[in-house]
Amino acid sequence: MKNKKIIISGGGTGGHIFPAIAVAQALKRIDNNIEILFVGAKGKIEEIKVPEAGFDIKLISIKGFQRKISFETLKNILRLIKSLFRAFKIIRKFKPDVVVGVGGYASGPVVFSASLKGIPTLIQEQNSYPGITNKILSKKADKICIAYDAVKKYFPEDKIIETGNPIRKKITDTDATREEVLEFFNLEPDKKVILSLGGSGGAKVSITG
DSSP states (O other): OOOOEEEOOOOOSHHHHHHHHHHHHHHHHHTTEEEEEEETTTTTTTTHHHHHOOOOOEEEEEOOSSSSEEEEEHHHHHHHHHHHHHHHHHHHHHHEEEEEEEESSHHHHHHHHHHTTTTTTTEEEEEESHHHHHHHHHTSEEEEEEEEEGGGGSGGGGGEOOOOOOOOOOHHOOOOOHHHHHHHHTTTTSSOOOOEEEEEEEOOOOOOO
């Protein structure tokens, strides 16, 4: 029986690519023979972090669109057309069984191309409010994995799977004690700790009282 092949596409920010790496690592733990290929955008974080995690990556030239019409908008349209052809070529050569989109502009051409070729597709939304790429792809994707109830209203209900956000194994597997963590971050043991994580759009924290 031939090995399963999976393309994971997207990135642009750590909020997209680190969950993608977590998914890839989990798949390899389930079946080490699974072949995984990442497709990301040139010049973005995935170009560095994916190879560091031990996975192959192909890059496409794509950028986000500006709200106003300009010469740069025309260049981005040409990049989009070029990236679609590039995505078709990558898919034709790799022959994936499934294509996963994790958000970010690079996932658009790849998931869209896969859906046109009849390849099963899945998108993963990490936020409580979806990005523009996942909003568009939700019409084409077969399944949509979400982390928060608040995002359900933006996607077709029959496609939704509540999975939570994937977390890399090195984060969950630690033998550090509470005392070691407190010392490392120079925290006082008798005080409460607030952890603030900035999402794709950043985060604001307000503490009163």
